[in-house]
Amino acid sequence: MTATSLVHGRRFSLIRRLSNTPVTVLLAGGFMALMLFVMVFAQVVQPYAFDHIDLLNRMAPPVPLEGSTWIHPAGTDTLGRDLFSRLLVGTQTSMLLALLGTCLGAVLGVALGFLAAHKGGIWDEGIMGLVDFQAAMPWFIIALAILAFLGNSMVIFIAIMALYGWETYARITRGLVLSAREQGYALAVRGLGARPSWIYLRHILPNIAGPLLVQLTVNFPSTILFETSLSFLGLGIRPPMTSLGQMLGEGRDYLINAWWLAVVPGLTIFFITLSMSILGDWLRGKLDPSLED
Amino acid sequence: MSYLEATDLARSYQVGRAGFLRKPRSFFAVDGVTLTLNKGETLGIVGESGCGKSTLARLLLGLIPADRGVLTLQGQQTLGVSETEWRALRRRMQLVYQDAAGALDPRMSVRTQVEEPLHIHGLPLDGAERALQAVGLFGAMADRYPHELSGGQLQRVVIARALALEPEILVLDEPVSALDVSIQAQIVNLLMDLQRDFGLSYVFVSHDLSVVRHISNRVAVMYLGRIVEDAPRDQLFADPKHPYTRVLIDAAPKPDPSTRRAIRLEVGDPPNPADPPAGCGFHPRCPLAVDHCRKEAPELRRVAERRVACHLVSEPFG
Amino acid sequence: MIWLLTKTLRAITTLWLVVTFVFFVLRLSGDPTLVLLPDDIDEATRDFYRQLWGLDRPIMVQYWSYLGALLQGDFGISFRNNLDAFQLVWDRVPKTALLTGTALLISLAIGIPLGIIAALYRDSWIDRVVMAVSVFGFSMPNFFLGILLILVFSLNLRVLPSSGSGTWAHLIMPAATLGISFAAQFARYTRSSMIDVLNKSYMRTARSKGAGPLRRVNLHALPNAAIPVVTILGFKVGELLGGAVITETVFAWPGIGRLLTSSVAARDLAVVQCIMILLAFTMVVANMLTDLAYGWLDPRVRVGAKAGAR
Numbered sequence: 001m002t003a004t005s006l007v008h009g010r011r012f013s014l015i016r017r018l019s020n021t022p023v024t025v026l027l028a029g030g031f032m033a034l035m036l037f038v039m040v041f042a043q044v045v046q047p048y049a050f051d052h053i054d055l056l057n058r059m060a061p062p063v064p065l066e067g068s069t070w071i072h073p074a075g076t077d078t079l080g081r082d083l084f085s086r087l088l089v090g091t092q093t094s095m096l097l098a099l100l101g102t103c104l105g106a107v108l109g110v111a112l113g114f115l116a117a118h119k120g121g122i123w124d125e126g127i128m129g130l131v132d133f134q135a136a137m138p139w140f141i142i143a144l145a146i147l148a149f150l151g152n153s154m155v156i157f158i159a160i161m162a163l164y165g166w167e168t169y170a171r172i173t174r175g176l177v178l179s180a181r182e183q184g185y186a187l188a189v190r191g192l193g194a195r196p197s198w199i200y201l202r203h204i205l206p207n208i209a210g211p212l213l214v215q216l217t218v219n220f221p222s223t224i225l226f227e228t229s230l231s232f233l234g235l236g237i238r239p240p241m242t243s244l245g246q247m248l249g250e251g252r253d254y255l256i257n258a259w260w261l262a263v264v265p266g267l268t269i270f271f272i273t274l275s276m277s278i279l280g281d282w283l284r285g286k287l288d289p290s291l292e293d
Numbered sequence: 294m295s296y297l298e299a300t301d302l303a304r305s306y307q308v309g310r311a312g313f314l315r316k317p318r319s320f321f322a323v324d325g326v327t328l329t330l331n332k333g334e335t336l337g338i339v340g341e342s343g344c345g346k347s348t349l350a351r352l353l354l355g356l357i358p359a360d361r362g363v364l365t366l367q368g369q370q371t372l373g374v375s376e377t378e379w380r381a382l383r384r385r386m387q388l389v390y391q392d393a394a395g396a397l398d399p400r401m402s403v404r405t406q407v408e409e410p411l412h413i414h415g416l417p418l419d420g421a422e423r424a425l426q427a428v429g430l431f432g433a434m435a436d437r438y439p440h441e442l443s444g445g446q447l448q449r450v451v452i453a454r455a456l457a458l459e460p461e462i463l464v465l466d467e468p469v470s471a472l473d474v475s476i477q478a479q480i481v482n483l484l485m486d487l488q489r490d491f492g493l494s495y496v497f498v499s500h501d502l503s504v505v506r507h508i509s510n511r512v513a514v515m516y517l518g519r520i521v522e523d524a525p526r527d528q529l530f531a532d533p534k535h536p537y538t539r540v541l542i543d544a545a546p547k548p549d550p551s552t553r554r555a556i557r558l559e560v561g562d563p564p565n566p567a568d569p570p571a572g573c574g575f576h577p578r579c580p581l582a583v584d585h586c587r588k589e590a591p592e593l594r595r596v597a598e599r600r601v602a603c604h605l606v607s608e609p610f611g
Numbered sequence: 612m613i614w615l616l617t618k619t620l621r622a623i624t625t626l627w628l629v630v631t632f633v634f635f636v637l638r639l640s641g642d643p644t645l646v647l648l649p650d651d652i653d654e655a656t657r658d659f660y661r662q663l664w665g666l667d668r669p670i671m672v673q674y675w676s677y678l679g680a681l682l683q684g685d686f687g688i689s690f691r692n693n694l695d696a697f698q699l700v701w702d703r704v705p706k707t708a709l710l711t712g713t714a715l716l717i718s719l720a721i722g723i724p725l726g727i728i729a730a731l732y733r734d735s736w737i738d739r740v741v742m743a744v745s746v747f748g749f750s751m752p753n754f755f756l757g758i759l760l761i762l763v764f765s766l767n768l769r770v771l772p773s774s775g776s777g778t779w780a781h782l783i784m785p786a787a788t789l790g791i792s793f794a795a796q797f798a799r800y801t802r803s804s805m806i807d808v809l810n811k812s813y814m815r816t817a818r819s820k821g822a823g824p825l826r827r828v829n830l831h832a833l834p835n836a837a838i839p840v841v842t843i844l845g846f847k848v849g850e851l852l853g854g855a856v857i858t859e860t861v862f863a864w865p866g867i868g869r870l871l872t873s874s875v876a877a878r879d880l881a882v883v884q885c886i887m888i889l890l891a892f893t894m895v896v897a898n899m900l901t902d903l904a905y906g907w908l909d910p911r912v913r914v915g916a917k918a919g920a921r
Contacts, residue, residue, distance in 0.1 A: 135846070136625045136898055138890045140853035141871065142633060145883050148875035149637050184395030191356050192410040192454070193383030202409075203398050225752055229857055232754045233872060245754075252758060252861070259762055266755035274750035281746070 025282045028275035035095055035272055042092040047082060050089035051240055054080035059258045077261055078254060086242055090265060093243040094231075095272075098224035101161025105223070106216055108162060109169025114200060116170065117177035127170065134167040140226065147235040157236055164226050165219045172215055176208040183207075210287040217280030221273035228269050244269050296494055297330040297386075297462060302352050302362035308567050320567040322348040324518035325362075327593070330462070335488065335495040337509030337526070339502055339541065343566055345518040346498045350466045353496060354386050355379060366462075384414055387455035391467035393447035397439045404435040407454045414458065424453040427490070428483060445476035449483070456487065464496040469504060481508055502545040506530055514538050517566055517574035524599030534601045536579050573604065581605055618902060622895045629891040630681065633884055634674055664690070681888070687881035691874075696881040700867060700889060706776060707866030711855050713786040718793035723840070725794075726801025727828065730836075733806060741798060748795025753854050757788040757861035774863035785862040789854050793847060800843050804836040811835070838905065845901025849894050 018026075038045075048054075054076060061068045062075040062083070074084035116127040143160045150156050180186060181204065189199050228245030230236035232252075237243035239250075244265045251261030303326070305319045322345040330336045340346050351357045353364065355371050364372045371382055390396040397406055408421040425435050428449040439447060448468060455463055465484070469477040481504060488495060499505050505512055506526060513523040514537065522535040533539045570577050576586040585604050593602040661667045665676065680687065686697040729741040764784060765773035772781050809832060817827050856868035863869065867886055874882040 132621070133625055133628055136622075136849075136891075136895055137629050137632075138849045138852055138887070138894055140849070141856060141887060141890055142629075142636075144856070144871070145633065145875055145887060146636055148883075149878060149880075150639060184390065184392055185398040187356075188388075188390060188396040188451075189398070189409065191354070191383065191388050192413055192458070193380040194409075194413045195380075198413060206400050207398070221750065228752060229754060229853075233857065233860060235875070248755065248758070255758065255762055256766060259766075262755075262758050263762070266752070266758060269752050270750060270755060273752065274746065277746050277750050 022282070024278050028278040028282075031271055031275045032279065035091060035275075038088055038091045039095040039099070042088040046085040046088050048085045050081065050085045050242060052081060052085070054082070056080065059254070059261075061258070062260055062264075065260075074264070075258075075260055077250070077258070083261070083264060086247060087244075087264060087268065090242045090244045090247045091268060093237055093241065094224055094227055094245065094269070097158070097161060097227045097237075097243065098220060100158060101164060101223045101227065102216060102220050104158070104162030105164060105166040105219065106169050106212070109166035109171075110173045110212065112166070113170040113173025114177055117174045117181070118196060118200070124174075128174070131167040131170050134163070139164055140229070143226075143230060144233065144235055147230060152238050157230075161223060161227060164223060168219065169212065169215060172211060173208070176211060177204055180204045180208055214280060214284045214287060217276055217283055221276045221280075224269065224272055224276075296332040296367060297353065297496075298363075298365045299329070299353060300327050300363040302326045302349070302364060303360045304348055304352055304357065305360050318567065320569070321345075321360075321518050322566065323352055326352075326515075326518075326520055328513055328520060328523065330494055330496060331510075332461075332494055333488070333492055334510040335497050335508050337505035337512040338496065338498045338515060339500060339505050339512060340515035342500060344515045345566070346500075346515050347466055348518075349515070350388065350464045350496065350498045354388050354464050355382060356388065380414075383410075384458045385460050386462040386464065387458060387460045389448075389451055389455050389463055389465045389468045391471055393444065393451045393471070394439060396451055397447065399439055402436050402438055403430070403442070403450050407435070407450065407457050410454060410458045416458075420457050420459065421453075424457040427456060427487060428453040443476075444472050445480060448472065448480055452480075452483070452487070456491070459491070460493070462494045462496070464498070466498045467500070468497075470499060470501060477504065484508065502541060514541065517569055519574065519602065520593060520600070521575065521602045522599065523593075523601075528599060534596070534599065534606045535603050536581050536605070537575050540578075573602075615903075618899055622899050625895050626888070626891060630678070630884075630888055631674075633887050634677060635670075637880060637884065638670055638673070686885040686888070689874075689879055689882050691877055691879045691882075696885040699882055700870065700885045703865065703867045703870050704889075706864065707855055707859070707868060709782070710785055710789065710858065710864060710866055711851050713782060714788075714790035714793065714854075714858075715851065717786055717790035718797055721790075721794040722797025723801050725798040727805055727833075727836075729798065729802040730805030730809060731828070738802075741802070745795040745798045749792045749799075751792060753788050753792060754857050754861055756791060757784070757858060760784045760788060761861075776864050781862075781864075785858050785864050788861070789851070789858045792854070793851065796843070796847070797840065800840050801836065804839045805832060807839075808832045808835045841904050842901055845897050845904075848897035852890050852893065 054072070057069055057072055057076050058080040059078055060072050060076040060080075063070070063073045065075075068075065072082050072084070074082070074087065076083055077086065112127050112130075116124045143164070146160060147157065177200070181199075186199055186203055189203055190196075227236055227243065228248065231238075231243045231245030232249040234246075234249055237246045239246070247265040248262050248269070251258070251263075251265065254261050302323055303321055304323045305321045307319045324345075326349055328336070338346050338349065348357070352359050352362075355364070355374075359372055362372070363370070366382070366385065374382070397403075401409075404421065404425070407425055408418050410416075411418050411420050425431070430446065430449055430453060434442075434446070439450075442450065448471075452463075452468075468484070469480050472480060484495070484497075485508060487493060495508070497505060497508055509526050511524065512526050512529045513520050514529075514535065515521070516537050522529065522533065522538045524534075529538065530542065533542055570587075572588050573579070573582070573586040573591055576582040579586065583604070589604075591602045591604045593600050594606075596606065658667070665673055668676075677687075684697070686695070686700075688694070689696050689699055725741050725745070729738045732738050760771075761773045761784070764771040771784055772778075773784075775781055852868075855866065856871055858864065859866045859868035860872050867889070871883065871886045874886070
């Protein structure tokens with residue numbers, strides 16, 4: 001096969017692959033792309049500042065409903081703050097926190113997993129003991145207490161999110177590294193005179209990235225639920241800041257007169273977790289057909 | 294002139310798990326091997342699977358630690374050296390693997406992998422191109438990924454990667470046994486050309502006598518972790534002294550069946566290396582074994598240009 | 612026996628670590644008298660309370676005396692109303708047990724049959740529907756589900772009470788809120804575990820012996836498929852308790868979770884600590900029981916454990 005036909009073949013198969021992808025996966029991917037866009041550009045697209053108060057238009061319903069106004073098409077809350085703008089900023093906060101929490105947890109877990117596999121012995125025992133400990137304690141409840149007692153600190157909140165779920169990455173990474181290290185190519189590269197760190201970073205990490213990526217998609221929805229749950233209880237993101245969970249917690253008090261205040265952010269959270277679950281299932285099937293069930 | 298010299302090399306492995314008050318059982322995969330490799334020559338090492346020849350290959354390179362023994366390269370100790378010295382030694386001695394596909398990272402292009410040893414040792418990358426051309430991989434071929442290449446091409450890549458560091462010694466662990474016969478000849482001829490062009494010394498490990506006979510200057514026969522016979526190629530094939538060597542040579546396919554000798558193995562399978570027999574390791578299968586063989590293990594004794602470990606070699610037989 | 616002993620030791624260590632971790636982290640928050648007592652109180656009264664609550668001593672002394680008191684079953688006194696913290700928490704246990712127990716039963720009763728059916732009709736439309744529903748189920752945040760249920764059944768249809776406890780009507784929505792995401796998860800685990808087992812050679816043997824489909828499923832597949840599901844069950848206890856905190860808050864269910872959120876808001880240290888230790892204890896015991904059940908269900912583990920004992 002010549003080089004040009006190879007390129008054509010690849011492009012062709014990309015188009016075919018896209019058209020072979022299930023509609024649900026495309027929809028989920030599109031929705032997550034939209035959420036990522038909001039995460040980055042919320043301030044660019046928002047019609048109002050998220051904390052801009054418009055007392056003349058309080059508790060306006062979204063447009064198709066009776067009493068709605070085109071000044072605030074998505075409605076307003078009890079202080080007349082534009083719901084659409086708040087939704088954008090809330091989504092931004094929740095997405096950022098979940099992404100940061102997931103990535104920090106992943107980096108921590110992967111690093112510790114590598115360390116446990118590499119050092120073995122007492123290091124392995126210690127790290128795996130820590131993993132068991134983390135898995136055996138009610139982290140959500142401890143997080144709740146820490147946040148309540150140590151107050152409204154973003155650093156602490158992010159640290160708590162990072163510590164949520166790291167143990168799964170550590171466990172997976174350790175197992176993957178232990179088996180990847182015995183692969184022929186890892187031993188061969190060692191035989192070329194490479195340092196262990198070279199082999200880990202250049203060969204083993206890229207080769208175990210697939211399962212870790214799947215774990216990332218599995219972990220992301222639970223991290224965003226972790227954040228929104230705590231914020232819902234009034235402990236994570238607190239006013240004047242806002243997140244999807246905080247909006248939902250606030251809207252809960254007005255279910256009778258303004259149900260949309262709770263339902264709109266709630267639906268957003270639901271669609272994010274749903275999309276990520278669909279994407280994660282699909283990715284898992286793609287990367288390892290034996291795990292498809 | 295002796296170049297790489299091994300004295301009493303040994304390496305054991307554990308079998309089964311350690312328990313409370315129970316020492317793990319272990320066996321010697323390589324048990325007291327002494328050999329020398331001269332500059333520019335090819336030392337063939339033959340034996341059945343499980344005889345320890347692959348372990349010996351890795352021991353010679355220092356890829357796995359030895360339990361005991363001394364290994365010197367041009368008089369310089371190579372065992373138990375510091376991590377830095379160990380890495381520096383990699384530039385002088387390289388291993389070529391049987392499973393070429395497994396020895397290559399599936400996610401990297403061939404060129405990247407041949408350049409890798411140069412990266413690791415901080416050498417200029419143009420050595421990779423030379424190595425690729427030396428093994429006959431040109432142009433776009435080098436930009437492919439392992440799964441896009443054939444078995445013979447993959448083995449060329451592995452050889453090129455080993456050559457990139459311009460080593461003095463290549464240890465080849467069954468380098469052709471996974472290949473088709475026609476490809477085997479190509480690779481063996483390539484190896485001989487490379488040896489001539491670059492002045493390499495080879496340790497060529499194989500279970501295939503015909504290949505070893507083709508490429509080697511000297512041949513050592515291994516059985517149960519020990520060398521039982523070691524002689525210049527022509528002497529060994531023309532006049533094998535150790536009964537095991539004779540069995541091996543007889544078992545190998547021959548162009549003319551009438552030349553077969555009437556020596557047969559008593560028992561077909563090699564013994565379990567984890568539970569070696571007492572005395573000479575070969576005695577349960579040896580058609581010529583006498584009482585003495587069951588009690589005492591024979592020393593590897595020098596007889597003219599060769600070394601043999603058999604109680605019977607002083608007496609004429611066959 | 613030795614295996615059980617090491618498990619127990621490990622569980623105790625975990626518990627001790629949780630206690631220590633919680634103690635020190637919560638002490639970092641500063642002087643509780645500043646939060647709990649009125650601002651205009653004079654310093655002498657403040658000192659009196661510091662002494663009363665033992666806050667004037669060095670933190671390590673406080674820690675050791677706290678540990679010692681714990682070992683004697685003394686969890687301290689609620690700052691809010693001077694009641695025994697443990698008694699306060701213990702009184703709420705039945706409510707939470709009722710809620711989580713019902714939710715767990717619901718989730719198992721829905722999830723396991725659905726998972727079995729999906730596995731038996733693998734790749735059919737039934738399988739696809741079950742799996743789609745389950746993705747919806749476990750993607751749904753429980754706090755949002757609770758609010759939706761309140762909107763529909765309490766505010767619009769007016770058939771169920773939105774808060775409180777006491778009657779079966781009060782239990783329906785909280786238990787459903789807590790149980791549905793677990794039902795979805797159990798359906799998935801059961802399905803994949805059943806598919807695994809159905810592909811095993813002994814299932815083919817059973818079929819070739821002429822065992823009927825019902826017999827094959829009940830006698831051969833189910834016990835083996837149950838193993839991974841039981842393991843998951845143990846690991847889900849923490850999630851279940853966390854979910855209970857949220858559910859109890861949404862529905863004003865007077866259990867431990869609601870006590871926790873209100874105590875946390877009032878910074879009632881002794882009560883918060885007591886709840887956490889109790890929940891950690893529950894989790895650790897659940898994990899241990901899981902291990903035991905696992906060994907009981909899977910004879911290979913038992914043999915392996917004996918051989919591995921040193």
